[in-house]
Amino acid sequence: MNIANLLRPAAPSARSISLSLSGERVVIRTPERRDMDQWIAARTRNRSYLQPYEPKWPDDALTSAAFNRRLGRQQRDIRTGHACPFLIIRLDNLQLIGAINLNNIVRGAAQYASMGYWLDEQSQGQGYMTEAAMLALGHAFGPLKLHRINAGCVPHNGRSKSLLTRLGFEEEGYAKRYLQINGEWQDHILFGLSIETWKTTLPGSTLNIPA
């Protein structure tokens, strides 16, 4: 296995935009066709763990057709500036362990995006998502020049709430029947992080990360 090739984005072409951001223990990188096997494997082993927190999976969710549909949509959204999706890859074993996406990018007076994420259950509780999110937020507030990132989670998703709080997000509201999750319209707690708050929560300041 050629490690450098796995981490490096494929050569950019007019039809795909590739981006890779490295942290200490993870790389976040634009999804590509070569990620299909690992993506299907990760989604397969996490199916029952993730379904309660996601829109209902289609019948073919774990097939190459579904991966290619998603990839096509993501590449179109990158090209049009509507989203910035990333896969999360662990540096110690090169395993694809999740995803973090900046979706619904709105420009004009808004300059915001919604952040969504999932992590392989076996990699939970070790700070991988915190590191991935820090990279994604750095990109959002840096090169993408966004002013605010929104995120929402169902009230019983304690891990998601802890993550957002750790990153400096503030709880801003409660939306009834906000998103259709696992087939049901579910209430969500709404969180937000502006660039002004982000600057005060950069690594080493208020982030509550164990030594």
Ligand SMILES: CC(C)(COP(=O)(O)OP(=O)(O)OC[C@H]1O[C@@H](n2cnc3c(N)ncnc32)[C@H](O)[C@@H]1OP(=O)(O)O)[C@@H](O)C(=O)NCCC(=O)NCCS
């Ligand atoms: C939400 C989700 C991404 C959170 O994952 P997570 O593992 O709790 O988050 P992190 O990877 O950042 O790990 C943080 C935990 O690791 C601990 N940790 C250990 N080493 C760490 C380090 N070096 N840096 C940061 N945290 C570290 C933290 O203390 C924290 O544990 P705690 O919550 O028990 O205090 C994950 O639970 C998930 O994918 N859930 C299912 C899908 C989902 O809910 N998606 C979001 C829908 S809104």
